[in-house]
Amino acid sequence: MASMGSDNSKTHADVESEGDTLKDDERTGRSRQITFEGSTSADGVRSIYQPTQTNRTRSISRDTIHSTRNSVQGMPELPIEFRTISIQISESQNAPKEAIAQTKEKQPHQDYFESLDFHIISTDGLCREFNVDQRTGLSSASAATRLQRDGKNVIAHNRENYLKKIFFYVFGGFCSVLWVGVVIFFICWKPLSNPPSVQNLSLAVLILIVIALQASFSAFQDWSTKRVMNSILNLLPAEAMVMRDEKLIHLPATELVAGDIVHIGIGNKVPADLRLLSSSGDIRFDRAILTGESDEVEGAIDCTEANFLETRNIALMGTGVTNGNAIGIVVLTGSRSVMGRIASMTAGVKQKTTLIQREINRFVTIIVILTVFLALLILFTWVGWLRKDHPSYMSVVAMLNNVMGCVVAFIPEGMPVAVALTLMMIAKRMKHTNILPKGLSTVETLGCVNVLCSDKTGTLTQNRMFVKSLGMVDWEYSVEDLAPGESGTVDLPQGLQNMLHASILCNDAVFDPTTMNLPANERVVNGNATDAAVLRLGDSVGLTSPTALASYERVHQIPFNSKNKWMLTLHRDPKSAKEFILYVKGAPDVLLDRCATYWSAVHNAVRPLDVEAREKFSNFQATLSRRAERVIVICQRRYIPRSVPGSNDFSKEMLDHGVHDLTVLGIFGIVDPPRPETASTVAACRKAGIRFFMVTGDFGLTAAAIAREIGIYDGQAEPDTIEELRGGLDPSMEVKVPRSRHSLLLEGPKLSALTSEDWETVCGYDEIVFARTTPEQKLRIVTELQARGFVVAVTGDGVNDAPALRAADVGIAVGSGSDVAIEAADLVLLDKFDSIIEAIRLGRLVFQNLQKVIAYLLPAGSWSEIWPVIMNVFFGCPSPLSTFLMIIVCVFTDLFLSLSLIMEKEEFDLLSLPPRRPTKDHLINLRIYGQSYLFVGVMEAFSAHAMFFLYMWRRAGIPFSDLIFAFENYAEGFHGYTQDELNHFVSVGQCVYLVTLVIMQWGNVLSVRSKRMSILQADPIRPARRNPWLPLAILISFIIAVFVTEVPGIQNLFSTASVPIEFWCIPLGLALGVLCMDELRSLMVCYNSLLYKDSPTPKLAAKRSNNFLSNSI
Incomplete structure (x- = not known):
């Protein structure tokens, strides 16, 4: 075995192919074999392949953190202590029987999970066990073999109780009363009638025919409804970002196999049970679907619990990624996963009326x-x-x-x-009409909606952003100034060059390799719209060359989320062995208080961020916001960490001490054009007696400008603010007279101070924009409206919208949104936003x-x-x-x-x-x-x-x-x-x-x-x-x-x-x-x-x- 293990002359594919055919006792000296339920093949256990990499990768490179939608596969109904997934139920319903057939279990579920050690052994050992290199992934041939052996990554349904269904069809509803009539008419035929009454017998038979017809229709209607809903659910995409054949590709989540290297990120659903190999340091999961608890669970690289079900280095199938990015290896799929085991123990849940x-x-x-x-x-x-x-x-x-x-x-x-x-x-x-209701009752509930709360980015707007304005604290530039000269190059000032360079490094967007042969404006960008806009700007001035960025190795990242409202990346300084360069970008009103200096375009040097500079910054921000531009500030700091990069302590250090004493490099004004149909949709809602509110995380002035552009504010007068209603929320202050009692602009930080009486006043407004809101505040807005008798619909596309979508009377997700949003919604819009009016x-x-x-x-x-x-x-x-x-x-x-x-x-x-x-x-x-x-x-x-x-x-x-x-x-x-x-x-x-x-x-x-x-x-x-x-x-x-x-x-x-x-x-x-x-x-x-x-x-x-x-x- 030692000689085999030292043989480095074979290629990855050769060794993997050989590993797929060897017996377990030929591969390893360990006496115990991990056996997957329903599988006897040797593939998926230890191999002779030894990856040529360090023991554990704790950092994640900028080119491998991007992920696409990873939807959990079909799940049957779960008991009352679980929350059901309603998105991909069609996958399991349509899966071939042989793909989801399960062998009879030889031991209880708990014993099965206690026997697993995927979370305990080292990442190198785990990769050897699954015969995979996390840098290159499985080969297509090996993945096909494993897929044929284990079946698709779907969850088998419990067999329906057909006897119970037939009983309900025959005796349920009005049929129960008709059976009384059958009995009475039979009695009237014999023995009460003498001679026997043929007419009563005929009536009894007729009612039996009526019962048979009603039962047959109920069965047909049940079958037709399932077919309609399954065909609807089949239209919802379910893909995972997987490393195969040394390429990062999109793959249907149903085709995942044990040993696949999967990339997950914020907004994704975990497509199978994964062991985390590396993460951004702040990865968190929503396990409420399994535990019923709303608290997020922080992910980890190392084992935190001996119990497979409790450890934080296992990402469980069906859970949602609420923050961060990670790379994991698939350890359990389909009915062998935790979700699959739970589903096999579950008979269903009674639906609420x-x-x-x-x-x-x-x-x-x-x-x-x-x-x-x-x-x-x-x-x-x-x-x-x-x-x-x-x-x-x-x-x-x-x-x-x-x-x-x-x-x-x-x-x-x-x-x-x-x-x-x-x-x-x-x-x-x-x-x-490309409107996908997940339940038939959702159809009727839409007719009762009288308040519609809509997210802005990606819902009311196209989510196709571009940089319209940029500048520094004391200077504004035009995008046209960045156009290449006659020589084909761009001569940038030092400060502007630093700003653009930082914005490319603190960026998760990348050009799709398959479109690099196209003109720059036609290339596909993988990543969020904000990063894509900055990436295209940087590419236009030649700052996206891999050679220009290679020396700035990214060693840590904290992705943007709706709570922090900023993104952080840490890079090695090629000019210093000890120092690192920390870049932060995000909302100005959040980051400005954490800045101490700024790069002056006038002096071409770093200057203190004094009162005068702060006033210039605020004025510049307000100018851009009033033009409906989303303002992003980019900052930097030189930093010497105390902890080892990649450790859990290091992540905490970055959160506690990293985002302080920053230097402002510059400001971007990014435009996200409204959808062409948004204004007409708002007008149609108002005509239908539905109040249309915007709920966004954007800056108040930006949100108000967009609201006025699309018609949420139908007048030119400035909207009221909460200060005008309550004298700055201080009862001792003089209450100001509101301007209109018609339009209101309310920012998230003020929501927590509102009393019940304040909410009564707020809910009386016809036009409201809620700005700078967090997911918790969006949820509160929905519950406060519902408490006052409103039937609330919520539209959204991001993970930050999911709590409000779930709480709303009708949650409406955009088809291009995140998996978490689609799972939480009751209805999905696959086409234009104005299809909500049709719904x-x-x-x-x-x-x-x-x-x-x-x-x-x-x-x-x-x-x-x-x-x-x-x-x-x-x-x-x-x-x-x-x-x-x-x-x-x-x-x-x-x-x-x-x-x-x-x-x-x-x-x-x-x-x-x-x-x-x-x-x-x-x-x-x-x-x-x-x-x-x-x-x-x-x-x-x-x-x-x-x-x-x-x-x-x-x-x-x-x-x-x-x-x-x-x-x-x-x-x-x-x-x-x-x-x-x-x-x-x-x-x-x-x-x-x-x-x-x-x-x-x-x-x-x-x-x-x-x-x-x-x-x-x-x-x-x-x-x-x-x-x-x-x-x-x-x-x-x-x-x-x-x-x-x-x-x-x-x-x-x-x-x-x-x-x-x-x-x-x-x-x-x-x-x-x-x-x-x-x-x-x-x-x-x-x-x-x-x-x-x-x-x-x-x-x-x-x-x-x-x-x-x-x-x-």
């Missing part, structure tokens, strides 16, 4: 209460009155049939289907169309069906509508027309109305009940009964007065008819009642399809409001009515009969009457609105008018 679910549950509760009340009323009426006074009128079977008729009448069996299809179809529409519009459309569906279903499917039962039980009249025909209306004829309503387009004023108030504007309210029951319902019930009694008078010669309170008299000999003839008259009359309801519902559907517009404006013919599904649904309902009444087999089985032709024609006029009456009602509404508008109390009028428009049908 959404807004739309609460509305549906509220409606169902009301319906069930009414159903039970009327059913009991019928039962007690029969027991206490009919059985005694009219014993031969209603048998037990007839009473039970009436009870079931009441149940069928009041329960809108078609509504669950319509609700599910509405949400699913709107989600598909969103997908087609809001569709969210409102969902609620509006559901209201239309319910307003359509209630008049015939509930109100007009319960009155035949009441007439039969309490007024002794032959039942105008049989239970079978009630089921036909509820489940078939009304269903297709209600489904056509979910395809309705939005009305012209949909985005001009105020948002829905979840606590007051319910899906079903008194106005809808009044419209459905007391207006349209009364017309339909009265007309249908009139048609029934008209038929009985014209064809049987039995007047209305003889049918009322007939009770047991309606029998053999009544008006000289036999019992069979009387039954036939009733059967035809019941079908007349059915046909009348079916046709009148055509007029109803034409009226409810538009809440704000006349049928003359919103007719279904012109393209603007055309709904091709509507005539098709009308045709289907007509065919069903003909089939039920005219087919002989149905007539014999369910006692139906053919309807005379005139009773098909008369209801057409009645349907037109319903439409005309609704038009008259709409006209009266408009007239009353005009009266309120012209009244001497315009505020009251506007309030009443808005309330009516928000709730009326």
